[in-house]
Amino acid sequence: MAQLELTGIVQRYGAHTVVDGVEFRLATGTIACLLGPSGCGKTTLLRCIAGFEEIAGGEIRIHDRVVSRPGRRTPPEKREVGMVFQDYALFPHLTVDANIGFGLVGAADAERRRRVDELLATIGLAGQGGKYPHELSGGQQQRVALARALAPRPQLVLLDEPFSNLDVDLRERLSVEVRDILKSQGMTAILVTHDQHEAFAMADEIGVMFDGRIQQWDSPYNLYHRPGNRFVADFVGQGVFVPGSVLDARRVEVELGVLESGVPVDCSIGCAACGKGCGVDVLLRPDDIVHDDQSPLQAEVLNKAFRGADILYTLRLASGQQVLSLVPSHHNHALGEKIGIRLDVDHVIAFKTPPR
Amino acid sequence: MYEFDWSSIPGALPLLGKGLLVTLEVTLTAIVVGIVWGTLLAVARLGANPLLAGLAAGYVNLFRSVPLVMVILWFYLIVPQLLKAVFGEGIADIRLTSALVAFALFEAAYYSEIIRAGIQSVPRGQVAAGLALGFTPAQTMRLIVLPQAFRNMVPLLLTQAIILFQDTSLVYVIGLSDFFGTAYKVGDRDGRLVELLLFAGAVYFAICFAASQVVRRLQSRGVQ
Numbered sequence: 001m002a003q004l005e006l007t008g009i010v011q012r013y014g015a016h017t018v019v020d021g022v023e024f025r026l027a028t029g030t031i032a033c034l035l036g037p038s039g040c041g042k043t044t045l046l047r048c049i050a051g052f053e054e055i056a057g058g059e060i061r062i063h064d065r066v067v068s069r070p071g072r073r074t075p076p077e078k079r080e081v082g083m084v085f086q087d088y089a090l091f092p093h094l095t096v097d098a099n100i101g102f103g104l105v106g107a108a109d110a111e112r113r114r115r116v117d118e119l120l121a122t123i124g125l126a127g128q129g130g131k132y133p134h135e136l137s138g139g140q141q142q143r144v145a146l147a148r149a150l151a152p153r154p155q156l157v158l159l160d161e162p163f164s165n166l167d168v169d170l171r172e173r174l175s176v177e178v179r180d181i182l183k184s185q186g187m188t189a190i191l192v193t194h195d196q197h198e199a200f201a202m203a204d205e206i207g208v209m210f211d212g213r214i215q216q217w218d219s220p221y222n223l224y225h226r227p228g229n230r231f232v233a234d235f236v237g238q239g240v241f242v243p244g245s246v247l248d249a250r251r252v253e254v255e256l257g258v259l260e261s262g263v264p265v266d267c268s269i270g271c272a273a274c275g276k277g278c279g280v281d282v283l284l285r286p287d288d289i290v291h292d293d294q295s296p297l298q299a300e301v302l303n304k305a306f307r308g309a310d311i312l313y314t315l316r317l318a319s320g321q322q323v324l325s326l327v328p329s330h331h332n333h334a335l336g337e338k339i340g341i342r343l344d345v346d347h348v349i350a351f352k353t354p355p356r
Numbered sequence: 357m358y359e360f361d362w363s364s365i366p367g368a369l370p371l372l373g374k375g376l377l378v379t380l381e382v383t384l385t386a387i388v389v390g391i392v393w394g395t396l397l398a399v400a401r402l403g404a405n406p407l408l409a410g411l412a413a414g415y416v417n418l419f420r421s422v423p424l425v426m427v428i429l430w431f432y433l434i435v436p437q438l439l440k441a442v443f444g445e446g447i448a449d450i451r452l453t454s455a456l457v458a459f460a461l462f463e464a465a466y467y468s469e470i471i472r473a474g475i476q477s478v479p480r481g482q483v484a485a486g487l488a489l490g491f492t493p494a495q496t497m498r499l500i501v502l503p504q505a506f507r508n509m510v511p512l513l514l515t516q517a518i519i520l521f522q523d524t525s526l527v528y529v530i531g532l533s534d535f536f537g538t539a540y541k542v543g544d545r546d547g548r549l550v551e552l553l554l555f556a557g558a559v560y561f562a563i564c565f566a567a568s569q570v571v572r573r574l575q576s577r578g579v580q
Contacts, residue, residue: 158488
């Protein structure tokens with residue numbers, strides 16, 4: 001049974017449609033992520049699921065119970081949904097203990113104490129329940145907010161940009177921790193973020209959102225390696241589109257040579273009908289272009305970004321076309337230098353060139 | 357040159373003490389009733405019910421737009437009639453009762469504005485957090501918003517209390533013997549009005565200045 005099911009969700013502010021026909025379902029225990037640039041409607045959608053907003057069309061079910069449909073909305077306090085807010089929204093006048101136990105209203109004192117202690121241990125703050133929120137670090141506050149949301153054992157946990165107030169190091173570590181905590185409690189959860197690293201680290205399934213619509217709902221692996229459309233290809237991961245032309249089902253010719261795909265060229269995307277000679281834009285990820293001193297193919301170093309283990313080079317081909325290449329950082333080349341490169345593409349991602 | 361003669365003050369101290377008690381009674385009643393009633397008004401004004409919000413706004417605007425002296429006089433004229441209608445005859449001190457009612461209702465309007473600002477100073481995310489944890493909007497207001505709002509408001513509430521303490525001297529218009537009224541009557545009786553009023557002024561200053569120092573300390577502690 002689906003823990004959460006959305007069908008045809010529409011939300012408008014005045015004449016502006018913010019969420020436009022979103023559908024998805026989440027199985028119990030799944031952690032999903034709504035990923036998209038700001039203004040894509042992901043936060044609005046989360047607020048609709050939490051019950052803070054009415055919806056203009058469609059239906060939301062939590063644990064097979066309809067909680068939202070146009071003109072009828074179960075209020076947030078009756079949804080059994082836990083929420084972690086961007087600014088945590090911890091209660092500053094209460095201790096950590098009282099914050100975590102706040103939602104445990106019906107429970108007896110002993111049961112409440114037990115649950116609070118259990119969660120304090122889970123978030124690594126055992127024995128610190130007497131502190132006030134302002135005495136904790138940002139990361140600790142974040143985990144208290146999570147524990148507070150988990151305490152009443154909700155049907156669903158919603159996390160609204162939960163890591164955006166933390167510095168980058170902490171963000172990566174904490175996103176893995178938060179995932180482990182959610183998994184250990186068997187929680188179904190939805191995370192909203194614009195940061196794909198966060199999404200990749202946390203989620204089993206990711207819905208990439210743009211313009212109020214889910215562009216693709218898939219695993220992190222597939223979003224990166226099998227993007228369903230141009231927007232997803234561009235938004236997820238780095239890469240450059242280069243012009244090419246279809247030779248046959250498995251081969252596309254680009255300036256750098258002929259790309260041979262292990263699987264039929266993925267042209268679900270508009271070029272299935274066009275066949276040989278069809279103009280396509282081919283997505284080249286930085287790891288598709290490998291540095292090789294023996295290669296006759298030369299490119300000029302335009303820009304470089306040192307990243308520790310590797311260097312991200314921006315290269316210019318003979319035609320002036322720019323591409324990105326990720327190279328181990330001991331291959332240190334100067335700007336303006338010509339270096340040999342080679343294509344190493346496992347499967348080709350191509351989109352039919354839009355008519356000009 | 358005017359010759360000061362303070363000799364009538366020591367003998368009048370017991371009377372002045374009784375007057376001070378009246379002043380404090382009016383002040384404290386107005387604070388307690390004003391804050392409770394003011395909180396209800398503020399919540400109604402911010403609430404979802406447009407009728408209640410409108411009534412609360414009307415009440416607050418009415419009382420904030422008329423002079424306090426007039427309100428005291430009105431209530432002096434109205435309250436006796438009202439009490440007579442409800443209880444029949446036999447209200448002992450009509451002046452004090454009407455002053456208590458007037459101040460409580462008047463101050464509630466001012467307190468409600470302070471409390472409204474205090475409620476609005478609590479981030480909206482706190483309400484969302486309360487709702488998400490399964491609390492109704494009313495419970496969220498009571499358990500999460502108001503405790504934080506009052507903590508933020510303490511200095512303002514106390515400042516308003518100090519102003520109120522001074523304003524109670526206006527009850528002289530209905531002849532109630534509060535501290536100021538008693539000082540005036542004693543001075544008038546003994547022909548030593550200047551001395552008595554200077555003395556009364558000094559006492560008001562001492563109390564209010566001391567209280568405002570306490571508020572300042574609270575404020576600087578709140579800033580940390």
